[in-house]
Amino acid sequence: MDMRIKEAVELFQEVLFYGTERVIRSVDNPLWEEFSPEQMQSLKLIGKEGRITSARLAVLQGVHKSAVSNRTKKLLQKELIQVVQTADRREKLLELTDAGKSVLEESDRILAEYLEKLMSEQVDDQEIEQFLVIFRKLSAIMKTDGV
Amino acid sequence: MDMRIKEAVELFQEVLFYGTERVIRSVDNPLWEEFSPEQMQSLKLIGKEGRITSARLAVLQGVHKSAVSNRTKKLLQKELIQVVQTADRREKLLELTDAGKSVLEESDRILAEYLEKLMSEQVDDQEIEQFLVIFRKLSAIMKTDGV
């Protein structure tokens, strides 16, 4: 096996599979103690789309509809989202409340602070550029590779 | 806020927080249906250290000891690891069985195949090099930044 592939396997697992959880914990964002990553992602997608159905959210998040039902149920209880009824009586459109928007902004702000600090301490300018390039690429791959 | 930081926040979340699960699913490794990422990581660390205590595993994985107890319980039941008793009757050293070693090797082989295919289709040689550089950096950061 190509040594590079072998190394890639190790790094891939270390960073993507096993490192993520550690990063989330080290950011030490109080909001992330109250809202799970799954709930945060739901907020993000709802915010991005403006108004969205549960079905679409399930597709975007790649999970079963009942998982979405459970997530949105909690977000509704926490009043971070609200329902807008459509003509189709079966359907519910979800949108962010002001509180939901605040949570998203605050969460991003804290993560930005964390990254800014991390980057200023451990990464030089050129590496930041490379980081962005590679992550843009990874993001693109994840969106196209049947992922 | 620096636009680059803003972009980094988005990409970071997309790739590390929300993309990982999708990648795991798209690799389509049958072993990963039988063994969770948490169990796989335990196998990996046990394999790397040769013999290891639950306490050390808890530290390396950054989880509570009861989580480790549950993980190793399942791995024992599946006969992927076995216990070696020490002089300290409270303590148990864990080591891989041959079956455990096989699972690790097979899992890595499948992931290597996946990455090789991915890289040959969507990434050029220079990008592979950059990918490795950046991931080495990320891996190093995760090991030192109180992560």
Added chain:
DNA sequence: AATGATAGTTTAGGGGCTAAACCATTTTCC
């Protein structure tokens, strides 16, 4: 020998997931 510390397990409760079952509503077909 009694007390405190330690290693690991079990218990309790919270989060997540899949998928079937369920219910109301809409669409399709005859």
Added chain:
DNA sequence: GGAAAATGGTTTAGCCCCTAAACTATCATT
């Protein structure tokens, strides 16, 4: 127009993971 099929979302059932307290056996200290 009415019955059957499809659809949107919720609830139920069962499995997984986590944290942390409670618990038990063993070791170390006083």
